[in-house]
Amino acid sequence: EVLLVESGGAVVHPGGSLRLSCAASGFKFDDYMIHWVRQIPGKGLEWVALISWDGGDTQYADSVRGRFTISRDNSKNAVQVEMNSLKTEDTAVYYCAKEGIGGSSLDVWGKGTTVTVSS
Amino acid sequence: DIQMTQSPASMSASVGDRVTITCRASQTISTYLNWYQQKPGKAPQLLIYAASSLQSGVPSRFSGSGSGTHFTLTISRLEAEDLATFYCQQSYRTPYTFGQGTKLDLK
Numbered sequence: 696e697v698l699l700v701e702s703g704g705a706v707v708h709p710g711g712s713l714r715l716s717c718a719a720s721g722f723k724f725d726d727y728m729i730h731w732v733r734q735i736p737g738k739g740l741e742w743v744a745l746i747s748w749d750g751g752d753t754q755y756a757d758s759v760r761g762r763f764t765i766s767r768d769n770s771k772n773a774v775q776v777e778m779n780s781l782k783t784e785d786t787a788v789y790y791c792a793k794e795g796i797g798g799s800s801l802d803v804w805g806k807g808t809t810v811t812v813s814s
Numbered sequence: 815d816i817q818m819t820q821s822p823a824s825m826s827a828s829v830g831d832r833v834t835i836t837c838r839a840s841q842t843i844s845t846y847l848n849w850y851q852q853k854p855g856k857a858p859q860l861l862i863y864a865a866s867s868l869q870s871g872v873p874s875r876f877s878g879s880g881s882g883t884h885f886t887l888t889i890s891r892l893e894a895e896d897l898a899t900f901y902c903q904q905s906y907r908t909p910y911t912f913g914q915g916t917k918l919d920l921k
Contacts, residue, residue, distance in 0.1 A: 730910070732858075739901065739912060739913075739914050739915045740850075740852075740858065740901055740903075740912040740915075741912065742903070742908075742909050742910040742911060742912065745908070745910075754908040754909070755909075756909045757815070757909065790857055790858075795860065795863060795869075797863035797864045797867055799846065799848075799905035799910065800848040800860055800863035800864070800869075800903075800905060801848070801850075801858075801860060801903075802860045802863070802869065804857040804858055804859070805857065806856075806857055807857055
């Protein structure tokens with residue numbers, strides 16, 4: 696079974712830092728791009744970042760560029776996102792998702808991990 | 815950034831109805847358009863990729879069409895289990911923006 700499991704969500708103060716992880720299983724991990732997507736409770740989906748199969752290419756949403764860093768360890772089948780200078784507007788459920796074979800669609804998603812930025 | 819606009823924002827329908835949701839892109843995206851279904855408290859699930867290709871395991875009552883800037887998701891005969899929020903997403907250029915969502919509930 697293809698699985699993605701996020702972890703690391705927590706309550707953090709504004710200006711703080713957090714690292715989220717995404718553990719993958721059930722597929723050849725180093726063949727696929729991995730994305731992060733977030734969702735403010737009760738709101739829509741916002742694409743956050745992606746990392747290529749080898750980590751050589753990373754892309755970010757304007758809202759997080761310069762504060763978030765995505766990385767991967769193919770030996771551990773894992774992707775991380777380091778989140779710095781957190782703002783209250785970063786409060787959301789964060790999902791990792793695997794890119795599929797068709798036109799950069801996201802064909803497998805984790806269940807999400809919750810980040811709350813609050814004083 | 816490419817803006818994605820869905821309509822309607824919400825709608826009510828009955829079991830057995832034909833349902834159509836529209837998504838428009840602010841610039842041409844060829845067929846780099848995907849549709850997702852999200853049920854309350856769950857992660858989104860891919861329904862349609864590349865505008866019209868049905869994801870494996872998705873019922874054939876779901877279909878997608880369009881290219882360029884105008885796309886549609888159609889449910890041919892609505893079933894109760896289809897009630898959810900639907901999102902389009904462009905994957906033509908980063909940032910891979912989503913539409914604001916269409917919430918579908920029972921009439």
